[in-house]
Amino acid sequence: MALAGAAGAEGRNLVAIVDGNATYRGQVAQALLSFYRMVEYPDSIRAMAALGVCRPELMLISEETPVGGGFALVRKIRMRPDLEGLPIILVLSRDDAAARREARDCGADAVLIKPYRRSALIQQISALVNSQIEQSWEHLPPVQRQALKGTVEIYNSISDVIERGEPIGYANVTEACAPLVQAVNTNDFKPILNGVRDHDNYSYAHSLKVATLLSLFGNTIGLPQSEQLLLASGGLLHDVGKMSIPHEVLNKPGRLTDDEFVVMRSHVDASVAYLSLNPDIPKGVITIAAQHHEKLDGTGYPHRLPGSKLNDLARMAAIVDVYGALTDRRVYKPSMPAEKALGIMCNDMQNHLDGKLLALFREMLLDAAVDAPV
Ligand SMILES: [Fe+2]
Numbered sequence: 001m002a003l004a005g006a007a008g009a010e011g012r013n014l015v016a017i018v019d020g021n022a023t024y025r026g027q028v029a030q031a032l033l034s035f036y037r038m039v040e041y042p043d044s045i046r047a048m049a050a051l052g053v054c055r056p057e058l059m060l061i062s063e064e065t066p067v068g069g070g071f072a073l074v075r076k077i078r079m080r081p082d083l084e085g086l087p088i089i090l091v092l093s094r095d096d097a098a099a100r101r102e103a104r105d106c107g108a109d110a111v112l113i114k115p116y117r118r119s120a121l122i123q124q125i126s127a128l129v130n131s132q133i134e135q136s137w138e139h140l141p142p143v144q145r146q147a148l149k150g151t152v153e154i155y156n157s158i159s160d161v162i163e164r165g166e167p168i169g170y171a172n173v174t175e176a177c178a179p180l181v182q183a184v185n186t187n188d189f190k191p192i193l194n195g196v197r198d199h200d201n202y203s204y205a206h207s208l209k210v211a212t213l214l215s216l217f218g219n220t221i222g223l224p225q226s227e228q229l230l231l232a233s234g235g236l237l238h239d240v241g242k243m244s245i246p247h248e249v250l251n252k253p254g255r256l257t258d259d260e261f262v263v264m265r266s267h268v269d270a271s272v273a274y275l276s277l278n279p280d281i282p283k284g285v286i287t288i289a290a291q292h293h294e295k296l297d298g299t300g301y302p303h304r305l306p307g308s309k310l311n312d313l314a315r316m317a318a319i320v321d322v323y324g325a326l327t328d329r330r331v332y333k334p335s336m337p338a339e340k341a342l343g344i345m346c347n348d349m350q351n352h353l354d355g356k357l358l359a360l361f362r363e364m365l366l367d368a369a370v371d372a373p374v
Pocket residue numbers: 238239267292293
């Protein structure tokens with residue numbers, strides 16, 4: 001058994017590859033390195049033995065797996081009650097109807113045909129991992145379940161809308177965020193934060209966290225529910241421009257180069273451009289998207305706006321976004337405990353963040369006993 005992946009990568013979903021060819025396994029591991037932890041097995045015997053002690057989030061099993069073949073291995077896994085629901089992608093060496101039928105009959109959730117594109121592999125894995133997480137939401141109370149299901153649905157549909165060059169429907173966004181605001185107002189929002197923690201779409205998970213905490217922030221400073229809804233909607237939409245950033249930059253495990261930083265920073269202008277396609281989107285939502293990376297001392301981006309140009313909305317968005325980024329778990333870092341993140345924000349970012357609002361935010365999180373990983 002060989003473990004691939006960067007040190008300190010705990011928290012990434014574990015994907016098991018079963019294939020007799022070490023070169024192929026290495027290529028797949030390399031392709032997925034930015035997204036998942038990997039474990040490799042050269043044959044079905046070693047895979048079955050290891051599954052008893054280490055359950056991955058997903059298995060990628062090749063049809064020509066040594067000792068019995070991939071179809072038989074999938075059947076064996078499907079007979080094990082302790083491995084119930086384990087998502088499996090069967091990798092076929094040929095594309096014919098009989099092989100696809102057999103894959104489905106033996107219990108595979110999806111198939112890939114060699115040779116496949118890296119993007120197709122990542123898309124398949126991500127969809128299966130997310131469907132497991134989204135199924136677990138069914139056990140939540142109705143309001144939290146609706147908040148998660150509604151927002152993920154709208155978030156997924158936004159990428160299609162953007163691709164077609166159509167405006168984002170704001171009424172759909174506020175409708176999806178309404179249960180979130182309701183949960184915040186009854187102080188029942190933690191299952192939402194916990195429910196999205198392991199979601200495989202980082203931008204969605206981050207945006208939902210920002211939406212929840214911005215709404216809570218609005219509630220804390222006494223804003224009416226209509227304003228909290230604007231904050232939640234702005235939070236959900238604040239990074240939509242990241243949908244145009246290539247995966248290689250967005251999920252790069254190492255440090256970004258100067259050129260890559262330029263690409264990454266372009267997400268702010270892209271967000272504003274997408275949101276501006278719909279004249280019904282409130283100015284406040286656009287301010288959250290446009291100014292969440294600006295800093296009080298004028299060193300932020302994209303416009304290096306001085307504090308005098310940043311209203312409370314921009315200041316609140318910057319605080320919540322920084323807190324979200326610090327406590328998020330990323331491919332290149334584990335999540336940071338809430339207290340540590342707040343310590344860094346209060347001690348090292350005095351020139352960037354509004355001190356008065358930050359003190360309120362800190363008190364709010366301590367009161368709500370919100371702790372990472374959320
Ligand atoms: Fe951003």
